Amino acid sequence: MRASLSVGPLRCTRWLMAAALFCCASLASAQSVPQVVPVSTTVSGNTATVVVGPASAPLADLTLTFDDASGLTASSLGVSAQIVNLSDSGLLARLPGVLTQPDALFPLLVTIEPPSTGGLAFDRTVRVEMHTHALTYSAGSSYRLFKASLGAGFKDITDEVAPGSVRARGTTGGFSQFLILADLRESSDVVAGKIAALRARVATLPSAERPAFDALINATETAVANESWSDAIAAIDSLRARAAARAGNQLTDTWLATRNGDNQAGDLIAGAATLRFSVSYLRDYGD
CATH class of the missing domain: 2.60.220 (Chondroitinase Ac; Chain A, domain 3)
Structure with a gap:
């Protein structure tokens, strides 16, 4: 039955x-x-x-x-x-x-x-x-x-x-x-791509703002290469915190429907957030 x-x-x-x-x-x-x-x-x-x-x-x-x-x-x-x-x-x-x-x-x-x-x-x-x-x-x-x-x-x-x-x-x-x-891409490739995207966005910032953000990206990249996951995540968190702290002052931070704004801080915060996810995934699951 x-x-x-x-x-x-x-x-x-x-x-x-x-x-x-x-x-x-x-x-x-x-x-x-x-x-x-x-x-x-x-x-x-x-x-x-x-x-x-x-x-x-x-x-x-x-x-x-x-x-x-x-x-x-x-x-x-x-x-x-x-x-x-x-x-x-x-x-x-x-x-x-x-x-x-x-x-x-x-x-x-x-x-x-x-x-x-x-x-x-x-x-x-x-x-x-x-x-x-x-x-x-x-x-x-x-x-x-x-x-x-x-x-x-x-x-x-x-x-x-x-x-x-x-x-x-x-x-x-x-x-x-x-x-x-x-x-289904390899996680290391995804991480490398997100680091490159952050570098490209930092390159559009005012020249005085670039060195500190570049240093944090370099620290992230080095830590990932050495599989020093806590150091990588700490550097990413510092980058996101720096972007948030400078939003509306040293960095523009507004998106407008008229499309004539430049949300520098928002893009950096978002880029750091997704990079953090992929670095954590690489740590936990590998490629």
Whole structure:
């Protein structure tokens, strides 16, 4: 006799989400165009919550927590979402390589492109959490939160991956497109790339500000090479603390919807946060 099957509310929700995503992804693939997904945005203080998909079985929810925002409303955020075609050559060309790919169970792209006339501004950073039950969390998960400007290459901004089922979190000094990808690159390569990105950002700072930040990056790189993990993390934390302390004074720290700001401090804080995550992952799990 076949055993009876008991399906709880969570498993049922996951099944509905998976079925909806599969249908949308299949349609997107067949038509070679992204399929738009409805979004609902609510704002309370410095926090915006975005529900992606139908209310009965949402595909994901996105939480944006700003350090200090002004003009923050549902309309000023400019949020949209779509199911992407996994074989879209344009999208694939924007990824860091074949070792970073969207999961077929969650081919969701969320775009946050605040309108220039919407009045949104924020200081320093915004914490982004993308949460979905379509993916399953496990310790040492390879899922990462990636971000890109429109049409540009995606970069890993992850500073935490937590259960529930997957909550991928990252910090950013700007917007606009977000994907959860499975990242199978070697952790040492990821760390090297994030160090290089921080160096490039420091190179745009006022000349008087560069030496101290460069010294902290050098200390991080040397400590990683020697597998002196506590020293590496201490140097990263010092870099982040220095950027935060100098925000709004020696370093500019405001992002503007008009796109004429330069969030130097926010970018450094965010870059340090994701580098810290990758160094910790390399320490705990190796390559």
